[in-house]
Amino acid sequence: MLEKVFHLSQNKTNIKTEVLAGFTTFMTMAYILIVNPGILGKTGMPVQAVFAATALASFIGTLIMALVANYPFGMAPGMGLNALFTYTICITMHFSWQTALAASFIEGIIFLLLNVFKVRQFIIDSVPQTLKYAISIGIGFFITFIGLQDAGIIVKSDGTLVTLANLKTPSVLLALIGVLLIAVLYNRGVKGSFIIGMIVIYVIGIIFGVAKAPAGILGAPPSVAPVFLKFDFSHAMTYKIIPVILSMLFVDIFDSIGTLIGLASKAGYLDKNGNVKNADKVLTADAVGSTLGACLGTSTPVAFVESASGIAEGGRTGLTGIVIAILFLLSIFFSPLLTAIPSFATGPVLIVLGAVMMEPIAKVDFSDFTEAFPVFITLILILLTYSITDGLAFGFVSYVVIKLFSGKVKEIPVALYVISFLFIIMFAIQ
Structure with a gap:
């Protein structure tokens, strides 16, 4: 049956390899079970x-990806999208989390429709590669900044807004050790480096009395009822939320496409022209998973780049995804342990993840100021405004303006004029 459903021999793999690959990918993704509730809980x-x-x-999204596309990709709420949900929509713009969930649902529906009518590729082609890099890099900076605050390494200052914390504070010291530990493990290619680092720092914290021991390891699954279908569409249908939905859409589109191409390349799923095989099925599964995530009560799920670890172990089919999905489902029974881990142990994960997301910065042509400046302004304003939306807005508008007045009009896609105009309207009506 497994051969018939997943075409194992055709993909030059077997059950043992797929199961091992599934366990490997889950270990590298499992940190999201701890980090995501911590972020959305704010x-x-x-x-x-x-x-x-x-x-x-994560269970449902990965299951859909496995059965519809037969790809070994794990899905879970995306880093960056959860930061946009919490820090931009709720904390900066003062919308309720119910409104943010409704915005996520609307974005998921739009995402799905763009797939159905094959518009997503047009949008992707309309945004210059430089700005695509800026989105990933900017979110990396933002996640790191959040991690530094969660870990207590950076604190508020009346004189300079932020400053370095007292490094003699036990929790801060443990967080710094956690950053170095996770970075070393990740660099050495240790599977599950993020969650191993978190658990080690948490255990040390318990030993030295900085953290409390969990009430237990196993427990009854917590109810999803308090967040299930808790949409507030009355505030999500106002004009002020439109730029946010647009930002969520951009982040979702470029994150999913970049991840898809990177993983498909590692798995050998690119055709002779460099296109992803069965891309429609993969993108549709991704879009459906995104919409269902909002219904369940979390920020938008996406295909995780950490799936590369399972692919490296030989995972080539949806059977790998089935294993990942089952492990996510079983993890619900470990909530007493996983939800007890403090922020000084989870913060280091965000800091290292931010560094991982810096890779595209090497591809930006800083010798061309018309390319470099929009990237720079996107990065610095995502960080300092605490808003991915504001950073993207300044980046897109500055790209159009600087290219226009530098005599490089031909380098500006027509759609970018429209997008930039919408962002200007956003600032005008705020």
Whole structure:
């Protein structure tokens, strides 16, 4: 049956290899079960319910990807999109988490429709590669900044807004050790480096009395009811939310496409022209998973780049995804342990993840100021405005303006004029 469904021999793999690959990918992704509830919990969402929603969204999204596309990709709420959800929509713009969930659902529906009518590729082609890099790099900076605050390494200062914390504070010291530990493990290619680092720092924290031991390891699955279908469409249908939905759409589109191409290349799923085989099925599965995530009560799920670890172990089919999905489902029973890990242990994960997302910066042509400046302004303003939307807005508008007045009009796609105009309108009506 497995051969018939997943075409194992055709993809030059076997059950043992696929199961091992599934375990490997899950270990590299499992940190999201701890980090995502911590981030979304800052909006006022109940952490236990978000934990359950994260696990279920990852289970369902990965299952759909495995069965529809037969690809070995794990799906889970995306880093960057959860930051946009919490820090931009809820904290900066003061929308409720119910409104943010409704915005995520609307974005998921638009995402799905763009797939159905094959518009997504047009949008992707309309945005210059430089700005695509800026989105990934900017989110990396943002995630790192959040991680530094969560870990207590960076604190508020009346004189300089932010400053370095007292490094003699035990929790801060443990967080710094955690950053170095995870970075070393990740660099050495240790599978599950993020979650291993978190657990080690948490255990050390318990030993030295900095953290509390969990009430237990196993427990009854927490209810998802407090966040399930808790949409507030009344505020999500106002004009102020449009730029946010647009930003979510951009981040979702470029993140999913970049991840898809990178993983498909590693798995040998690119055709002679460099196109992803069965791309329509993969993107449709991705879009459906995104929409269901909002219904369950979490930020948008995406295909995780950490799936590359399972591919490196030989995973080539949806059977790898089935294993990942089952492990996410089983993780619900470990909520007492996974939700007890403190922020000084999870913060280091965000810091290292931010560094991992810096890779595209080497591809930016800094010798061309018309390319470099929009990237720079995107990065610095995502960081300092605490808003991915504001950073993208300044980046897109500055790209059009500087190219236009530098005599490089031909390098500006027509669609970019429209996108930039919408961002200008956003600032005008705020």
